[in-house]
Amino acid sequence: MWLTRRHWLLAAAGVGHPIIARAASLVDLPAGPIALNGFDAVSYFLDGPEAGRPAYEWAWHGRTWRFARAGNLEAFRRDPIAYAPRLGGFDAVGILDGRLVDTDPLIFARLSGPAGGDRLYLFRNEAHRAQAMADPSLAPRAEARWPTLQEQRDRNLSD
Numbered sequence: 226m227w228l229t230r231r232h233w234l235l236a237a238a239g240v241g242h243p244i245i246a247r248a249a250s251l252v253d254l255p256a257g258p259i260a261l262n263g264f265d266a267v268s269y270f271l272d273g274p275e276a277g278r279p280a281y282e283w284a285w286h287g288r289t290w291r292f293a294r295a296g297n298l299e300a301f302r303r304d305p306i307a308y309a310p311r312l313g314g315f316d317a318v319g320i321l322d323g324r325l326v327d328t329d330p331l332i333f334a335r336l337s338g339p340a341g342g343d344r345l346y347l348f349r350n351e352a353h354r355a356q357a358m359a360d361p362s363l364a365p366r367a368e369a370r371w372p373t374l375q376e377q378r379d380r381n382l383s384d
Contacts, residue, residue: 258287258288258289259288259289259291260285260288260289260290260291260309260314261274261277261290261291261310261314261330262330263276263277263291264276264277264291264330264331265277265291265292265293265297266290266292266297266301266305266308266309266310266345267292267297267298267300267301267308268292268293268297269308269333269335269345270308270335270343270345271297274330274331274333275293276291276293277290277291277292277293278291278292278293279291281293281294281295281297281298282298283298283301283302285301285305285309286305286309290305290309307342307344308345309345310328310333310345310346310347311338311339311344311345311346311364311368312346312347312367312368312371313325313371313375314328314347315327315328315347315374316328316347316348316349316353317346317348317353317357317363317364317367318348318349318353318356318357318363318367319349319353320367320370320371320374321363321366321367321370323370323374324374325374325377326349327349328347328348328349329347329348329349329350330347332347332348332349332350332351332353332354333345333346333347333348333354334346334348334354334357334358336357336358336361336364337361337364338364338368339365339368344364346364
């Protein structure tokens with residue numbers, strides 16, 4: 226969910242690429258365990274990703290979640306599972322490949338989740354997003370693979 230080294234290097238080099246332009250706009254967000262690089266998780270289900278504000282923060286699952294307005298914060302507090310990105314915020318295509326791949330919070334899709342209803346999935350790039358949109362079985366297969374990688378992530382974080 227954080228910017229990759231490639232994004233940082235290209236941004237520093239001044240390469241004019243649309244992904245880099247978006248990545249450069251994220252640099253101003255504070256460092257630390259801020260979920261979704263500071264974007265409001267509820268806003269993905271409304272008009273699209275909107276930057277959260279420090280005035281509306283809530284700690285959940287070891288991260289600080291920011292929201293654009295008090296109503297979004299309250300909606301998330303009532304049902305964080307409904308709004309938080311699936312697969313720990315990692316790329317679903319990477320999960321299928323057995324890898325934990327960071328994502329761009331501006332490249333997302335709302336897909337049918339494991340218990341039905343729309344769920345938020347994040348992707349590394351537009352090609353991975355297109356792949357998930359074209360294959361309705363991709364998200365459920367990634368969900369099935371996720372528990373083994375989640376354990377790996379949890380082990381790595383505790384080292």
